[in-house]
Amino acid sequence: MKRIAFFILSLLLVVWLAGCKELSFKPIKSKQNFIASLNIQEPSLDFIDEQGKVIATWLFDKAYTGAVLLGDNRILLFGHQLDKIDVYTLSTGEKLYSKKVKMGTTNVYYSENDKQFFITNSTTNTVTSFDEKGNELASQQLGNYPMSMVAFKEKLYIINFKDTKLSILNVKNLKVEQEWVIPKSAHGLAIIEETNELWVGGHGDGSKPNSSVKRYDLATGELQGEIEMPLMPVGLTKTKDSVLVISHGHNELYVADFNGKVKWQLEVGANPFVVDQFKNYIVVAGYDDHTLYFIKDGHVEKTVDVGKGAFQLLVREEKL
Template sequence: MKKWVFFIFSLLQIVWLAGCTEKSYEPIERDQEFIASFNIQEPSLDFIDEDGNTLATWVFDQAYSGAVLLGDDRILLYGHQIGAIDVYTISTGEKRYSKKVAIGTTNVYYDDSIQQFFIANSKNNTVTSFDQEGNALATQQIGNYPMSMTSYKDKLYIVNFKDTKLSVLNMKNLMIEQEWPIQKSSHGIAVLEETHELWIGGHGEGSSPNRTVKKYDLTTGKQHGEIEMPLMPVGLKKTNDTVFVVSHGHNILYAADFAGTIKWQQEVGANPFVVEQFKDYIVVAGYDDHTLHFIKDGQQDKTVDVGKGAFQLLVREEK
């Protein structure tokens, strides 16, 4: 009888320990530069180097819908239908911590200057600030379905996707400082310090898809004009002298100067949502072709196959 009890107890210990063991992933050295494709159809992360080689692939068993880098060696994973965020250390591949959050996370934005991240939530229409260890600092009620976010100096700019206003918040306390009128279903955002403007793209609604990127004054929110970039320009990336925009309705990558003049354009990818700069390349993620397209000097240089549904790009480079 004692032997049987001991066997059952030992078996329970093994089951308990197995359940408590966190899954870890292939680590990536801290000095390794990469561009990572977050893929949402079958949630995974592909880490790619400058030569197009896959450094590692992290495959998840959670229905994550997004990821963001927290500094140089942490990555935060979130899901719209998941009531928690998970933060992993890239150089070890191990989970650092998990924190409960409200269901409905649409986006997470990290500001390196203050080392805080911000979670937009579509269920309760809030944005919440956190320190790097996941401790909540402040929460603010804003417009309907907050999603795209960026920051400039001490301001946090949030596009409310299902609303007709953009919220401007003080990053330290999340107090609302301004609300600007914008087009409903706006998405994609970039700050142009050189022209003191905020550029915003969007999907449009129903039978009236959006065809333009709109330019707003960073201080007043007054619209300065718009740039024709059909169809549904939703991904924006500002570099030293160019703003790159992907329009997923026509699978087009546009390159515009800061005045809004289009310098060149080309068809790239299948249903692209995002564009990023990595080293000497402009990289576009094709959602439907599951491919990263590396553009150099206005021409496609190479392609890299990634997981299904490439939806976000995360870049780590030496500063």
């Protein structure tokens, strides 16, 4: 009887320890180049190499709505309806830490230069900065529904999505230095250092959908011009020689030079929200058709099936 009781207790202990173990995922090799698709209808993350092969899929039991790479070997996952952020180490697939946050996270942005990440929140209408270990550094009240962010030369530019202003903050202390008037429901940012401009996309407000990208002087905030890119240009990514823009209202990819001239365009994907560059490809994620499109020289060269609701792309390439 003692042996049976000991066996049962041992079995229960094993089961209990297994239940307490943190969820872990397939490791991603440190030298592995990838583009990762965060899928939000059935939360998952697909890692894909330059040949278009899915090298790993992380399936989640949390409703993550966004992710960001913290350097080369960590990934932060967040959700608008979640009260924690989770940081995983890519090379081990194991959770590094979780951090309690208020529900309402709209976006997380990582500044490589400052080794900090920033969290915007639509419930508190704030932005908060953290060091890489998750220690809170500073917080600042903003406009209604802060979301899109980009950092440049010690300044943090933040769009207040349900407001008519763009906030410019000091990266170190989050003090508001300037506020520019912009259209409501603006979304998507790109710093064009070559022309000293900030490009802003957007959905448009109510029954008036937006059909252009606005170009603002980076120093003064004055509107320099508009680039017609119908309809709802919301995804902007700057490369070494172009600006990639996704207009999800017309399923259209635009490739423009730094002066705002459209070099070429391509209808691609079903309801795409995001575009990025990976190796020699431009990659567009189709939200409704759950597909990544690898584009070269203005043509789709290959497609990759991913999880449902491809909403965000993350790129890691070995630095030469």
